[in-house]
Amino acid sequence: MTKDTRKAPLTPHNYATPQDSDYQYDEIELRELFDIIWQSKWWIIAITFVFAVGSVIYSLSLPNIYKSEVTLAPTEEASGGGISQMAGQLGGLASLAGVNLGGKSADKTTIALEILESRAFIKSFVEKYDILPELMAVEEWNRRTGIVFNNEAYNPDTNEWVREVEAPKQPEPSSWEYVEVFRDEVLEVSKDDTTGLVTISVNHRSPEIAQQWLEWLVQDINNYMRERDIQEARRSLEYLNKELQQTSLSDMQQVFYQLIEKQTQTIMLANVRPEYIFQTLDPAVVPEQRDRPARALICIIGTLLGGFLSLIAVFILNFFRK
Template identity: 75%
Template sequence: MNDNNPKAPLTPLNYEPNRHPDYQDDEIDLRELFGIIWQGKWWIIAITFVFAVGSVIYSLSLPNIYKSEATLAPTEEASGGGLSQMAGQLGGLASLAGVNLGGNTVDKTTIAIEILKSRAFIKSFVEKYNILPEIMAVEEWSRQSGLVYNKEIYDPATDEWVRDVEPPKQPRPSSWEYVQVFKNEVLSVARDDETGLVTIAVNHKSPKIAEQLTTWLIDEINNHMRERDIQEARRSLEYLNEELQETALSNMQQVFYQLIEKQTQTIMLANVRPEYIFQVIDPPVAPEQKAKPSRALICIIGTFLGGFLSVGFVLLRNLFRKSKDVA
């Protein structure tokens, strides 16, 4: 065998794999990194322990929040059935007389949901049932003592608001304040696009108040939509009666009589239907278990956060120490 042959095959004795030039440095850096973390293990343990204890204390300080929800189904009137189908037969004639009998692009269910979340409806609801202290001043609830109000905000003995706020705010919360709290923290409305079912949920520190508010909201939105349609039908009746008196053509008189009959039916059926827009499928109940907070999750997140921050602290501390030594 000729050792000087440049085309001689490689053997395990003369073959070395190509190593990345930084491979050895990376291995040393990893060992150094773990060494730094091990040297600062007491810092890591201490900081993680502080975060763990702090997260436990914080989670225990949070009050329980209970959720009461109800499942609703739109009625025939809300979904386009019932009188709305009858309105379709007279829609062309009604448009000639200037009367709106339905057929809008937005159905009544969507309108009812938006009204339920509107500022005007919430303001009227809170004022009607006088629930402002229950929305803005409840600190906690327990089965033994019931509702506990924050005495720095509201005095239940004298029914006075005593909170200390800076102008332009007043001790008594304005509608701007409590409507925002009601929409963001108390009320939740969701609609299933596939089934059309609507879910109304109320979050509160008291399970009984959560159930009561949910029941009141369902009643109020049904009553609001009923009164809205009745007033619209009465205005249409006034207009139709005036036009009927001024019309001498028998064909037009027949049209007006049919439209008057339709509006009269609307008022009659609206008055006899307690569940005018939403029919209750699953009524609200007082929950026995809290919906939030998830104290275990808060503690786990707090502990992991403390661990990450402690490792970062140890690494930065070592980096500053090296910079100081070099300087």
């Protein structure tokens, strides 16, 4: 008899497909990973616990920051209405006379916001209200005692700066230093290009100071733009009156009279409008809740980071052991 050497037909029971091999390989890999994690579970728990405790301590060490906000709308003068719109009708004649009346092309809102964040304006603001200690030396605030100064930086009893800094810095912060702090940590300015509304925010460790500074900022930028336009209008009036006396043409005299009338109206309305550039829609209030830090979020992120790093450390150590 001859031996039957024919191979048995391939069936799902005796044929391993590549997909089955990959599945078995993945199953072995996952089982090995779980074994590594289980064997090192106490290390993972310990490292995660250390990160969790560290994140709690770090979040508690951060001071509370309060934010006061105000919503402003550009006035007719700032958005090109009022006197600016009427003056635009004489813009061509004014250009012939050498006078700049502004008009629709002048975006006073943008100019005012740029001035608000300028170094010269912030420096003048800090000096005017003498708020340098509250800006650079406040350590904490609580509702019972108010603000508490950092004694290692500033002595409130003698009004002396005692902080130790390296050159070129000095014990008393310079305008270069405190202006940067004011821009980065205190003042926030945003403008909605769709509606034109402006939001200005002030951040500080004291909610009362945040609200007070914000009111001063809005008041001062309105006054600054008012005085700026008044001075420009007065210079224009001087020029127009001088040119009026030197011309004998009745048509040119009529143009000068109209231009003088518009500049006079500008000065009059600037003096009677308390909110010259920005009109307050939602005034600043003393915040009752802190804006930051988000301590719960910091703790969650710190704990997750500790767990992730502990897993990475365990896998790396296991790799070197093998």
